[in-house]
Structure formats: C-alpha cells, structure tokens
Amino acid sequence: MNSAAILPSRNEPATIAAVTTAVDTALAEHRSVIVHADSSDTLATADQFTATATRAAKVPLTGLVRGKGAQILAAAHLPDLAGIDAVLIADTDTRGPDPAVYAALLDRVRAGAAIAVADYPRHWDEANLTNHLARPLIAATTGHDVPQPLAGDLVLSRPALDAALRAARALPAELSACVDGYGIDAFLLLTAATAGPIASVRFDQPKQHAGSFAHLAAIYHQAVPVLLHLTRTGKPPPATSDGATAHYRVADRTLESARLSDMLTTLDSFGPYPGGYDEHPWPEPVADAWRAVNSGTPVRDAARQLWPHYLRRVTDWLTRGPRASTRQRAETLAAGHARLCTAVLTPAGARR
Numbered sequence: 471m472n473s474a475a476i477l478p479s480r481n482e483p484a485t486i487a488a489v490t491t492a493v494d495t496a497l498a499e500h501r502s503v504i505v506h507a508d509s510s511d512t513l514a515t516a517d518q519f520t521a522t523a524t525r526a527a528k529v530p531l532t533g534l535v536r537g538k539g540a541q542i543l544a545a546a547h548l549p550d551l552a553g554i555d556a557v558l559i560a561d562t563d564t565r566g567p568d569p570a571v572y573a574a575l576l577d578r579v580r581a582g583a584a585i586a587v588a589d590y591p592r593h594w595d596e597a598n599l600t601n602h603l604a605r606p607l608i609a610a611t612t613g614h615d616v617p618q619p620l621a622g623d624l625v626l627s628r629p630a631l632d633a634a635l636r637a638a639r640a641l642p643a644e645l646s647a648c649v650d651g652y653g654i655d656a657f658l659l660l661t662a663a664t665a666g667p668i669a670s671v672r673f674d675q676p677k678q679h680a681g682s683f684a685h686l687a688a689i690y691h692q693a694v695p696v697l698l699h700l701t702r703t704g705k706p707p708p709a710t711s712d713g714a715t716a717h718y719r720v721a722d723r724t725l726e727s728a729r730l731s732d733m734l735t736t737l738d739s740f741g742p743y744p745g746g747y748d749e750h751p752w753p754e755p756v757a758d759a760w761r762a763v764n765s766g767t768p769v770r771d772a773a774r775q776l777w778p779h780y781l782r783r784v785t786d787w788l789t790r791g792p793r794a795s796t797r798q799r800a801e802t803l804a805a806g807h808a809r810l811c812t813a814v815l816t817p818a819g820a821r822r
Contacts, residue, residue, distance in 0.1 A: 474557050513532065529550050556626070587624045702763045742778070
C-alpha cells in the first residue's frame with residue numbers, strides 16, 4: 471500500500487522537523503510522499519521541513535492561504551497523491567511526536583477502515599469543544615461514538631479522501647469557508663463515515679501539543695456549523711435500556727490559578743450568558759440547535775444562538791473542575807453525553 475502524509479502548518483519551526491521525522495519513520499514505504507502545506511508568515515518552518523532528511527519524497531507547498539482546511543485540501547488535490555492508498559494527516563504542533571502513533575493509524579486503514587482517528591486521553595481543561603459538544607452530538611445523531619472526533623492525527627483511505635473531496639466541492643459558500651478553517655476535522659470524519667468504518671485507535675498517554683484555548687472562538691464558529699450541517703440528517707440510534715453511558719478519559723493535571731483566571735476572563739469577554747440558562751441546562755441547547763437546523767434555520771445562525779450556552783458550559787466546567795476528582799470529571803462528561811442522546815430523541819414540546 472502506497473502512503474502519503476500531509477503536514478498542515480503555520481509558524482511551527484520548533485516542531486516541524488520532529489514531526490516530519492516521526493511521520494517518515496511511520497510511513498516506512500519505498501513509494502511514499504510527505505506534503506508540507508504551509509501558511510507561515512516567514513519561511514522558517516518551510517526551511518526546517520526542507521532541511522529534514524527523509525526516505526519519503528518531500529513536496530513543499532508554501533504561501534498557502536491561512537486555514538487548516540484550505541491547506542489540507544490544497545495538498546490533497548496534488549497530482550503527487552494520485553495512486554496513494556492511505557493519507558496520514560498529522561498535527562505539526564505536537565511535542566515529542568511518536569512514530570508508533572502514526573504507524574498504528576496507518577495499520578487500521580490498511581486493515582479496512584475508511585478513517586482511523588487517534589484517541590488520546592485529554593487533560594481535563596482541554597478539548598472543551600470535543601467533550602461538551604462534538605463527541606456527544608455526533609454520537610447522539612449518527613450513532614458513531616468517536617472519543618476524539620476533532621483529533622488532528624488521522625489517516626484516510628483513498629475512498630474516504632475521494633468522498634471528502636467530492637463533498638467539499640458541493641458545499642455552499644458559507645460552509646466551504648468553515649471547512650477551509652477549523653471545521654476540516656469534523657468534515658473529514660463525517661464524510662469518511664460514508665465510505666466505510668471509523669476506527670478509533672486508543673493511546674494511553676495524553677497528547678502534548680500547543681494549547682488551542684486562545685483560538686476558542688474561531689474553532690467554535692468554524693467547526694460547529696460543519697457539525698450541525700453534517701449531522702442534521704442523522705438518524706439518532708434508539709436509546710438503550712441498560713443505562714450504559716460513554717466512557718470519557720480525562721487526564722488530571724494541576725491548572726495554575728493565573729492560567730485559570732486568564733481562561734475565565736477570556737470567556738467573560740465574549741459576552742453575557744443567555745437568560746433562562748437554568749431552565750434549559752446543557753446539553754438541551756445543543757439538541758435545540760440540531761432541531762433548528764433540521765427545521766430550516768441556517769447552520770451558522772444556529773451555531774451563533776448556541777454560542778452563549780456553550781460559553782456558560784465551559785465556564786461552569788472550568789470553575790468547578792479544580793475541585794473535582796478525575797472520576798467525577800469523567801462521570802460528568804458521560805452524564806452530559808447520555809442526556810444529549812436522550813434529548814435528540816425527545817420532542818422539544820415534551821421537555822419539562
């Protein structure tokens with residue numbers, strides 16, 4: 471099987487060499503290619519990539535428009551990827567990248583998965599969009615419970631990549647702009663699901679990478695419209711009678727008080743919380759947004775209406791988190807997951 475890798479980056483000269491070397495080790499193919507899709511402000515990251523020795527052929531793409539999705543899609547259209555059977559997409563801000571992680575993802579696609587997604591435990595203060603919204607929404611509306619649906623490390627089969635490229639061409643302009651940004655992860659996962667099975671590959675160590683909290687607003691407003699669009703026609707799986715809930719792995723760590731204060735100040739800066747929050751607690755507003763889209767509300771409007779509810783949820787989580795045990799945090803996330811699965815099956819008028 472011929473493999474390729476796409477490394478989307480922006481201003482990451484400190485990590486690009488290590489990621490490139492780890493990816494090259496994992497590919498372990500005589501006929502493979504690594505594409506560096508770069509939108510950096512300077513050539514420092516591209517120069518590091520070029521200077522890194524690899525067995526695989528290297529294709530540098532520089533001067534690309536900013537946007538993770540735009541960079542990935544630009545690389546995916548290259549003739550260099552013709553005939554490739556599996557494409558690895560790797561985060562380029564990873565500290566201490568492990569070739570075994572990339573190799574394990576490739577192996578699952580070689581074994582028949584349409585997409586293989588890394589399942590890392592996440593520190594309790596991270597992955598707020600994943601844990602509170604993306605994972606439970608995808609599970610509730612499609613039946614695919616993927617622990618890290620927005621993982622930056624994944625492998626696509628050729629049919630899955632082709633399905634994604636076809637779907638990208640058919641998107642309306644407003645959603646195309648979202649997929650060109652942080653909406654790409656949800657887009658690749660949910661379009662790949664139309665081409666075959668999803669494999670979540672479990673790893674035991676938390677991923678070490680640059681924090682994304684500073685980009686919270688951009689990530690939300692690009693990813694959530696894509697999530698709502700691609701789950702809107704999902705058929706919620708029937709509720710189970712055994713009371714089972716999803717398992718969340720929440721890695722513990724101490725969050726410095728100054729850091730926590732900065733995070734809460736950032737959340738406060740986005741605006742006031744909605745009235746009536748307590749009457750419609752999380753995750754009911756997520757189910758409301760999903761129903762609104764199914765009733766014809768534009769996805770970006772639905773995402774904007776959900777935004778203040780999401781901010782309140784994250785604020786509550788971060789405020790209470792330092793006092794909670796690891797088990798309590800995992801149970802809280804699992805309970806929210808179960809409530810959303812029930813909420814999408816419950817007509818809005820039947821809610822008490």
